[in-house]
Structure formats: structure tokens, C-alpha cells
């Protein structure tokens with residue numbers, strides 16, 4: 001297979017120009033074509049402006065900028081692509097139009113030329129089916145903005161020959177990107193792995209566990225994510241994320257893990273799309289999110305007995321240790337004294353379930369989320385049952401905010417907020433591995449680079465949090481709700497059973 005020195009880029013929109021930029025910067029000649037010739041002119045002008053800025057910032061020399069620009073050759077016809085080694089298609093997201101383009105290209109390019117599609121949602125196998133030689137049709141899925149999003153998915157269709165994907169992997173590295181390899185399945189890796197956060201965030205909000213901004217604050221301040229689900233959906237816009245949620249759910253034949261929420265259907269219909277319309281889950285003023293003030297911390301009662309339920313060993317140990325740090329020695333009797341605040345620490349269960357199971361006084365019971373650790377400064381999350389009274393809720397709030405750590409108080413929920421969303425994200429990633437869509441290493445790379453999730457990717461995060469604990473959370477959620485969306489992936493279950501890392505593949509392939 002020959003080296004890739006000249007590429008064609010079809011479609012000079014947001015993605016096409018980004019792909020042209022990184023290729024030209026890597027010394028590759030780019031033949032740029034668009035059905036609208038003015039789009040090619042606009043793309044070249046935009047690239048020139050980008051490179052001028054890079055020269056100003058001394059990130060490239062004027063000669064390099066000029067050479068890069070000269071490498072982007074405008075084409076007035078597809079016939080100008082006759083000598084290219086690869087065509088990357090970044091045109092409109094329609095199967096019939098992409099099929100037509102590929103059919104035309106087959107008559108123009110040489111027999112070894114790779115035909116790649118940047119599609120986000122169409123099947124590579126379906127696009128290839130229109131071609132005389134489907135073996136050379138491969139997915140090459142970049143993310144927007146291409147120069148900053150340093151990951152690209154290389155997708156093998158059912159009839160792709162692996163040598164073409166291998167060549168795209170090597171080219172990606174040459175362009176400074178991290179390539180990951182995926183099978184042709186809906187959402188590939190990144191858009192599949194991203195299901196957990198938004199969909200579980202929406203389900204949590206739909207159950208009235210907490211307002212949108214509190215769910216986001218917990219995902220940032222407790223679980224360590226850069227953004228919560230509602231901030232993310234406001235950034236992307238519901239006009240984009242809602243149809244993707246519906247499409248992936250349908251493509252996986254109503255997989256309960258991907259069941260979308262009517263919340264986004266209603267808000268999309270109402271034009272509450274996010275930042276782009278000035279109002280989404282948040283309102284925006286001059287492009288800035290209007291932030292809700294933090295709930296005030298109530299006064300701590302002068303005397304407060306606290307009893308920590310011993311039912312969950314890790315949770316009990318973490319909660320008792322924190323209480324001691326806060327200057328409170330928990331009461332150690334087997335049963336809670338009649339005047340004590342009762343702290344429970346469930347994984348995946350709600351407060352009501354623990355109250356019922358252990359015959360506790362629901363009015364005095366508050367759940368503390370210990371899953372992520374309880375270091376000072378990290379957001380703490382308290383959860384009330386429907387029976388918890390304001391007096392005991394406020395006492396717990398004041399107590400756990402005593403060292404100045406932020407505290408969120410939420411309504412009853414199987415898996416609080418952070419547990420359920422993070423366990424769902426890890427479970428979805430485990431199932432991507434179980435389905436052989438990508439290797440564990442590529443799943444972690446793709447999701448941490450493509451979505452910016454913490455912990456080196458969801459499988460590594462699962463190992464760090466304790467995969468057995470993640471499994472406990474999912475089992476607790478499934479028992480409490482009966483909802484099959486919380487059934488654990490066999491990948492997760494088996495690796496816990498065998499004491500293996502979530503990143504380990506089977507010893508024998």
C-alpha cells in the first residue's frame with residue numbers, strides 16, 4: 001500500500017476545513033472540493049486567518065503558514081481528485097448523497113485510493129454497499145473543532161479490508177491525532193459512550209431528585225467531571241443532542257439503557273435549545289450562564305447525636321471517619337438511639353429502601369453519598385426520604401458543611417446523583433467492550449479525549465472507584481427500581497467475579 005501524500009477533502013464546511021488544516025500542517029497536499037465553490041474560497045480564507053494567528057502567536061513561522069496554505073488546493077470539479085491517495089468525505093449527513101458521491105469518486109480515483117467518511121451517525125457498511133469495491137471504504141470520524149479535538153475514530157465496515165484502516169491510523173498519528181479503532185456500530189465509541197451522562201442525568205431530573213443546576217454541580221464538584229449533563233446539552237444544543245438520543249435508542253432496538261427522556265422532546269419543541277437560543281436548561285445573559293446561588297447552610301443544633309448505620313461497610317467507615325474529622329463521635333449502639341440523627345450510606349439503593357429494610361425511623365434518616373470519598377472541599381451529597389423532616393435534614397446539612405465543604409441536599413433517588421450517572425457511564429463503556437466494538441484501551445482513550453471525562457476514561461475510572469462498588473451500585477439500582485436499564489454489563493460482572501481490571505481483555509482471544 002502506498003503512502004498517503006495527497007488527500008482529497010469533499011465538503012469544505014466546519015469539518016472539511018478542520019481536516020484540511022491538520023493535513024496541510026502535517027505536510028500533506030489537500031485537494032478541497034465543495035458543491036458550493038464559494039465554500040472552498042471561504043474555507044481557504046478561514047485557514048489563512050487561522051495560520052496568520054498561529055504566526056502571530058509564534059506557534060508557526062510565516063514560511064510554514066504560506067506552505068500550508070499552498071498545500072490546500074481548491075478544486076472546481078471532483079475530477080481534480082484523480083491523483084489522490086485518500087478522499088475524506090465531510091459533506092451533508094445524508095446516506096443517498098454520500099452514496100452518490102462515493103459512486104462518482106470510484107470512477108475518478110485510482111484503484112488503491114481509500115474512500116473515507118466522516119459520518120457521525122450513518123453506517124459505514126451501508127455507505128460502502130453502494131460502491132463497487134466496499135473493501136476500501138472506511139469511517140474516519142473526527143470531532144469538532146478538528147485541530148483541538150485530538151482524537152479520531154477509524155471505523156471498519158463489515159466489508160472493509162483492515163489494511164485501509166491501518167493506513168488511516170498511521171496518517172492520524174502523522175497529523176498529531178490519537179486514532180482509535182472501532183467496529184461499525186451505532187455511535188461508534190464516543191457517541192455510544194456518551195449516552196450514559198445525558199440520559200441518566202435526564203432520568204434523575206425527571207424523577208425530581210434535584211433541579212438541573214444541582215445535578216450539574218454534583219457531577220462537577222463530587223464526581224470530578226468538567227461539566228454536568230445539562231451544561232453539556234446547553235452547549236451542544238438540543239437540536240443536535242435530542243435527535244442523536246432518539247436515533248441511538250432506535251438503532252439499538254429500544255435498548256433500555258438508552259431510553260431518552262420526554263424532557264428533551266418538550267424543550268426541543270419549545271425552542272429551549274441551549275446557549276444558541278439564549279435559553280436551555282439555563283438562561284444566558286450576554287452569553288454568560290445565570291448561576292443559581294448555593295442554598296444557605298442552616299444553623300447547627302447545639303447538641304446532636306449521630307448514629308451511622310453499619311449496613312454498608314465502606315460507607316460506614318468513610319462516614320464515621322468524616323464525622324470524627326468534623327468533631328462528632330458517632331454513637332456506637334447496635335440500634336439508633338431515639339433522639340439521634342440516623343445516617344445511612346447506600347450504594348444504588350434509595351433512602352426509603354434502607355429505612356424499610358432495617359426498620360429505621362424515616363423522619364430522622366438522611367443518606368450520605370460516600371461512593372466518591374469525602375475529602376474536605378469535595379461536594380457532599382445528602383439525600384432525604386419522603387419522610388425525612390426539615391429539622392433532621394437541616395441538622396445533617398449543617399453538620400456536613402461544618403468544615404466549609406459544599407453540600408447538596410437532594411430528594412430520594414436510587415444511586416443519589418453521582419453514583420447513578422457515573423455507574424451508568426462505566427456500565428455503558430463496559431458493554432462497548434463486551435460487544436467487541438473497540439479494545440478497552442481505545443474505549444478509554446476515545447472517551448477521555450472525545451468527551452473530556454475524568455480518570456483516564458470510564459474503564460480506568462471504574463477500576464479507581466472499585467469495580468465491585470460500581471457493580472453494587474448498579475445492582476442496588478436494579479433491585480430498587482426494577483428498571484432493566486440498570487442491569488450490569490457482563491463485562492463488568494465477570495471482571496468483578498474474576499478479580500480482573502475493567503481494562504483487561506480475555507486472557508485467550
Ligand SMILES: NC(=O)c1ccc[n+]([C@@H]2O[C@H](COP(=O)([O-])OP(=O)(O)OC[C@H]3O[C@@H](n4cnc5c(N)ncnc54)[C@H](O)[C@@H]3O)[C@@H](O)[C@H]2O)c1
Nearest residue numbers: 011012013014015034035039090091092093118119120144
Ligand atoms: N459538525 C460536527 O460537529 C461534526 C462532527 C463530526 C462529524 N460530522 C460530520 O461531518 C460531516 C460534515 O459536517 P459539517 O458540520 O462540516 O457540515 P457543514 O454543513 O458545515 O458542511 C458541509 C459542506 O458539504 C457541502 N456539500 C454538501 N453536499 C455536497 C456534495 N455532494 N459534494 C460536495 N460537497 C457537498 C456543503 O456545501 C457544505 O459546505 C457530516 O457527515 C457530519 O455528520 C460533523
